[in-house]
Amino acid sequence: MDPHIQSYKKLGGVLGVLLVLTAITVGVSRLDLGSLSLWVAMVIAGMKSALVLLFFMHLKYESWLIRGSFLMTIGVLALFIGFMFWDVAFR
C-alpha cells in the first residue's frame, strides 16, 4: 500500500494548472500558427495528461513496472501511428 495520501490542496492545485492549460490551448488555437498548431495542441494535451497520470492516477508513486510498461504502451502506440506514415506520407 503506498503511503502517499495526497492533500486536497495539492489535488486542487493540479486541477488549477489543468484548467489554466486548457485555457492556454484554447487561446493558442486562435492564433494562426499554420501546421505548427496541431503540434502545439498535442504538446499541451501531453502536459495535461502527464499531470492527470502523475497525480490523479498516482503514477508518480508507482513501481518501475507500471511506469515502465505505461511508457512502453505509449511507445508502441506512437510507433504504430508513426510507421503508418511510411505509407501515408509518401503516397
Next chain:
Amino acid sequence: MGSHQDTVGARIGMWLFLYTEIMLFGGLFVLYGAYYRIHAVEFIGTGQELDMVLGCVNTVILLVSSFFVAASVTAVRRNSTKGAMAFLAGAVLLGGLFLLNKYFEWGHKFHLGIYPGSPGLGESPPGRIVFYGLYFTITGLHAFHIVMGMVLLIVCIAMTGLGRIQKERFLLLENCGLYWHLVDLIWIFIFPLFYLIL
C-alpha cells in the same frame, strides 16, 4: 488462493487493462492521424463547425470530476466516508452533465442532417464525411466509456456506504478511479483534435 491480499498485483492488473483501452482508442487515433494527413484542409474547415464552447465546458466538467474522484480517495484514506461519497456523487453528476451536453450537441447535428450515413452529409466533400465519421465514432465510444465509468463510480458509492470501501481497504475505489481518469485522459486528446483544429 494467496492473491487476495496483494493490492499491488491487483493494481498492476488494472493498469494492464487500461493499456488495452489506450490501444483500443489508439487504433482510432491511428486513423485520425492518417486522415488528417490526407484531408488536412477539410478537417480544419469542418472542425470549425463544432461548438467550441460546448467542448470547453465538457473539458472543464471532466477535469473537475477527475479531481473529485482523486479527492474521494484522499477522503477515504482520511477515514471520511461521507466526504468520499459526496465527492463520488459529484463526479457521477458531472458525468451525467457531460452526457447531457453531448446529447444536445449530437442532437443539434442530427437536426442539421449530419449523422453517419446521412444523405445530406453524403454530398459534402470527402474530408468532411470522414471527419464526421471519426467524430461520431470516437466521441460515441468515449461516451459509452463515460457511462461505464459512471456505473463503476455508483458501485463505489454503494460500497463505501456499506463499509466495504474504507480506510484500510480502498483497492476497488482506486481501480475504478483509475478507469475514470483514463476516460478523462482520452478526452484531453479528443478535445483539441476535434474542437480546436483551426
Next chain:
Amino acid sequence: MTSFYHTPFPARFRGVWAWLLTLDHKRIALLYLGAVMFWFIIAIVLGFLVRMELMTPGRTIMGAETYNAAFTLHGVIMIFLFVIPAMPAIFGNFLLPIQIGTDDVFFPKLNLLSWYLYMLGGVLAIVSLFADGPPDTGWTFYVPFSVSTQTNVGLTVTAAFTLGLSSMLTGLNFITTVHRMRVPGMGWLQIPLFTWSLYATAWVQLLATPVLSITLLLVVFERVFGTGLFDPARGGDPVLYQHLFWMYSHPAVYIMILPGMGVISEIIPVFSRKSIFGYKAIVGSSLGIATAGSLVWAHHMFTSGMSDVAVFVFSFLTFIVAIPSAIKVFSWVSTMYKGSILMTPPLFFALCFIYLFSVGGLTGLVLGSAGTNIQVHDTHFVVAHFHFVMFGGTGFSFFAALHFWWPKIFGRMYDFKRAYLSALLIVTGFMLHYVPMFILGLQGMPRRYHDYLEQFAPGNLFAGLGALIMVPGLFLMVINLMMSLKQPVDAPADPWGGTTLEWSVPSPPPLHNFIERPSPGEYPYDFSRVGTP
C-alpha cells in the same frame, strides 16, 4: 496425495458444477482443452473438404459459394478458436503457475471469465453460420467486400471480437501472475523458457489485440450505420483498414508461434539430457521477436497500393525478424549437439517442428522481400508458407506439448508405437500436402479460387493425396491419446527426467500444485539433479 480431479475448487461444488464454476487453473485448462479440440477437429474437416474440392478442376464436391464459406470458416476457426488460444489457454493455464512454483494464476475468476468468453465467441461463430448464410470474406474481413456482402459478417466479426477479449484477459492474467506470484527465490533468469515465451506473448496479446477489437468494431459500425470511414467515394481509404487489421494480425502470428517455440525449448534439453544452449539468448530472442514482430505488419500489403517507401521499410524490418527466430533454431540444434539423445514421441514432434518451421521461416523471407513478393502474392505459395509456420510450427509444437505433458496432466502414459505411427503419417502427409502448393504458387495459381486451369491439376492432386494421409494421422493421434485414459498405465511424477518444477509434483498434480513450497534451483535446466528415467 489426491489429485486435483478429486478435490474440486471451490470445494462446495459437485459434479458438472465443479467444472463449470471452477477457479482451479488446471480444471480451466482442461475445459479449454475440450473446447479447443472440438473446434480443431471441425476446422480439420473443413480444411479437408476444401482440399478435396480442389483435387480435380471444376466442381468436385461443392459449389463455389459453399467453397468460399468453407475456407473462410476453416481460417476463422483455426486462427481464432484454435491456434491463438491453444498454447496459452491450455498449456499456459495448466503449467505457467506450476512452472513458477505457485498455486494458481493471479486472477482465477478472470481466468474462468476468459473461458466463458471463449465459449461465447464459439457459439456466436456457430450461430453466424445459420443466420444469414455463412460469411464468405476469408478470415481477414477486408473492406469493401466485408461491408457490402449480404452474408452474416457482422456476427462473425462479433465472435472474433469476443475471442479477442478472451485472449487479452488471459494475457493480462499471465503478466500479473509472472510478476507477482513467482516462488521466492525464483529470479527472472530462473524462469523456465516456456513461461518466458508465454510472458512475451502475453504482452503482444495485451497491446495488439485491442487494435483488432476496434477494427472489427469499425466493420460493424460500417455495416450498421454506414459511417463511410473506409469508403473511397466518401473520403475513406480501404488500405487503412488493412493497416489496422495487420497491426494486430501480424503480431498475432507471433502470439501463435512464440509459445510453440517455448514448448520446443523445454522438450529439446530434456531429451538431449543437456542444459539448453543459450538460455539468455532464447529469452532475449523471445522479447526481440515480440518487439520486432509488432512493427512489420505492412509486409502483408505490398501489392495494396501502399507507398514505395513503406514497401521498402517494411520489407527491411521483416528481414530483421528472421534474426531472433534463427537464434532460437541454432540454440535448439546446439543443445542437441553432443547431447545424450533419447527418442520419444514428443521429441519426434519437436524435431519435425524445427525442420518445418525452418522451411516456413525461410519461405517467409521470399515473401518478405518486396521483389519476389509481387510474383507470389496471393498465390498458393502464401498458403503453403503460412501452413508451414502455423501448422508445421504451432500445430506440431502443440502436438509435441500434448505428448510431452499428457502424462503430467492425466497421469497416464500413452502407447508409443501408435504415437510414432500417427506422427509419421502426419508429417508425410504434410509434406505431400504443402510442398506442391509452393510449386503451384510459383506457377501462379491464386489462393481462394474455387476452380483452376488444367496445368495446375497434378499439384492439386498430390496435395489432396497428402491430405488423405495427414487427416487419418491426426485422428489416430487423438484416438491414441484418448485410449490412454482407459488403460491403467500410470505415469510417474517425472517420466521424462525433466528438471523444471512441474516435474517435481505428482502426476496429476494435487489441488494446490505443491505439497510443500518448492525450491527452484540456480538454473532451471540443471540435469545434474536428475538421473536417467
